[in-house]
Amino acid sequence: MKTRFFIGLLFILLQVGSMVYARFIPERFFCWAPYDTHVNFEVFVTIDGKTLTPKATEARYRYKMKGWEQRSIDNIFLLISRYESTFGKADNAQVLMVYSINGHEEKEWRFKHE
Template identity: 70%
Template sequence: MKTRFFFGIIFLLLQVGGIAYARFVPERFFCWAPYDSHTLFETLVTIDGKTLTQQEAEARYKYKMRGWEQRSIDNVFSLISQYEDTYGKDDNAKVTVKYSTNGHPEKEWTYKR
């Protein structure tokens, strides 16, 4: 009985620790925490002077490249950076994400190698 109680307390403490951790990191892939930001964004991808269509960009990154992101926008930045640092490292891609989180003024993020 005490063993189950001990494991139950440990499990709850890990949950609380995960929530606290998620509040201090930009990406929240594996943390159980509320999605408290909504971001409207659009991604522009240029490779060797040719701008990709939205469909081509979505096929490249296997994720939507325009619309609402209900999680942290840093997840999109991370996805793009990971692709460009590995599979797309020789493509000379210029990636710009224009975004507005929770109705704040628009910002711009650019992939930097």
């Protein structure tokens, strides 16, 4: 009986710890709080002077690259950065994302090769 109690308590504490941690990182993958940002965005990718079509861009990252995102924009930044730092590293792609959070002023984000 005590073992079950401690396993249950440990599970709940891990859940609470994960929620608290998620509130302080930009991606917020495991945050149970409601989505409080809405982002309109579009991604443009240029390789060797040729801009990829929207369909080719979506195929490259295996995610939508234009539209409305209900989660943190940092999720898409991370997705693009990880791809370009690994599989797409040799392509030396120029990536530009134009986005607006909660209807505010448009911003630009560019992937920087290291």
